[in-house]
Amino acid sequence: MEMRFERNILCIGAGYVGGPTMAMIAYKCPQYKVTVADVDHERIAQWNSDDLPIYEPGLDEIVKVARGRNLFFSTDIEHGIKEAELIFVSVNTPTKTFGAGAGMAADLQYWEKTARQICQCAEAPKVIVEKSTLPVRTALAMERILTSNDSGIHFDVLSNPEFLAEGTAIRDLEDPDRVLIGSRLTESGLKARDELVEIYANWVSRERILTSDTWSSELSKLAANAFLAQRISSINSVSALCERTDADISEVAKAVGMDSRVGSKFLNASVGFGGSCFKKDILNLVYLCRNYGLNEVANYWESVVQMNEYQKERFVLNMMTAMFNTLAGKGICLFGFAFKANTGDTRESAAIFIAKRLIEEKAELVVTDPKALENARIDLRGIDGDVSYVDDPYEAAAGCHAIALVTEWDLYRDLDFEKIYRSMMKPAFIFDGRNILDHRRLFEIGFNVFPIGKPPLTHF
Ligand code: NAD
Ligand code: UGA
Secondary structure, rough: OOOOOOEEEEEEOOOHHHHHHHHHHHHHHOOOOOEEOOHHHHHHHHHOOOOOOOOOOOOHHHHHHHHHEEEEEEEEHHHHHHOOOEEEEOOOOOEOOOOOOOOEEEEHHHHHHHHHHHHHHOOOOOEEEEEEOOOOOHHHHHHHHHOOOOOOOEEEEEEEOOOOOOOHHHHHHHOOOOOEEEEEEOHHHHHHHHHHHHHHOOOOHHHHEEEEEEHHHHHHHHHHHHHHHHHHHHHHHHHHHHHHHOHHHHHHHHHHHHOOOOOOOOOOOOOOOOOOOOHHHHHHEEEEEHHHOOOHHHHHHHHHHHHHHHHHHHHHHHHHHHOOOOOOOOOOEOOOOOOOOOOOOOOHHHHHHHHHHHHHHHOEEEEEEEHHHHHHHHOOOOOOOOOEOOOOHHHOOOOOEEEOOOOOOOOHHHHHHHHHHHOOOOEEEEEEEOOOOOOOHHHHHHOOOEOOOOHHHHHH
């Protein structure tokens, strides 16, 4: 006998957000049927297999509990739309690469296709939830498309941006700082909003479920990412000054962050932020500001991205300078390729930029990463240069002149660096792009150590 569910929920887009978010709803709410649909057949097949398409700590476990019970992955979007009362849209909204706004504006083609498909297939009223990150006022366009046919079906469009970070997605979804729901402040908008509040209230305390108007909700997501990225660019800018003045960025970050008005999180100097969203969302914000004639505001936020580009380039130039101004023919081992630890995602990873620049300098690259080697191969495919991919970090570093630590995987902290040192060319260099290693100890072993924003420890 077919199981009766209290609600039918559909999510269009089975990516890094759609998959984990819906898995969490299904896990927490066995009374709802949750279907995640995507045009990508291979991705859906992976979601239905033991080898999920994304690596995220804790994800396998919750998918295993809910899949087949009340969580389903499908390519039948049409059927999903007909069946669901509430539809999340979680398709990708990358930076536009063509035409007006190329390189800045959000590419809304996937999102718009989804709106049109919902409009075509729907046979009854529905609540549509924007999960993707979108320019402010996009919900208005969604409403216009949805009401463009003459079926007379009523749709309510809500904004419910996602704040999860990769690598900690399951923790973030299970215990979010806040859930934000924006709606029209009409009777029907508020009713739709309350329905979505009830879904989250199954496991999130009501004080953390924040309701707002649609435009503020849409803009809050862009602003939140811009603020987070701005902290990293701020600390990275100071790291450059530390390197010129013998100040230590960890000491500075600690002193600044202990001010409760500033706070200590997100002040780790690094090779630069990566990931699919910070750069894209800030550029989208910059584009919006320019569009509204707010050039000073646009320039202010654009500088956050410019500082990040500078930090990545600076890392490579520091390597060059330290290694006697030539990298040609030298073996350089990249420890990590993912844009951060605990994910296999390499989108916009600083490692891509660094790898390409090192290859331009004719270095011989060895890449190692516990989860991202497959993506690294794809990112560097077709590049004319000497690159190899090695699972084992000891094997990867052997015979190299330098190690550049790009991703802060815990496993790199605990390696036997004496063994690694013995296997490398001398003088041996370590460039710690995340400041996670024990620099004094590495120096004592014999390495020349170059952290970010700290005085180098060298033997010459
Ligand atoms: P993703 O590329 O991993 O997944 C998007 C999925 O949508 C893909 O599988 C794609 O095949 C599918 N898709 C595209 N067009 C479709 C269509 N017409 N019908 C059905 N499926 C379609 O992207 P993501 O990382 O999950 O990001 C999705 C959105 O969420 C973006 O707007 C992003 O800015 C936002 N976001 C991402 C994160 C993150 O950590 N990745 C966090 C918060 C918000
Ligand atoms: C980020 C935000 O943290 C999420 O809230 C947001 O939902 C998401 O973007 C999104 O919209 O996609 P994510 O990119 O997954 O999440 O990961 P973060 O932890 O924010 O890290 C982003 C980059 O900044 C990484 O490359 C990371 O290594 C770097 N970073 C982070 C630093 O260099 N220093 C820090 O102190 C913190």
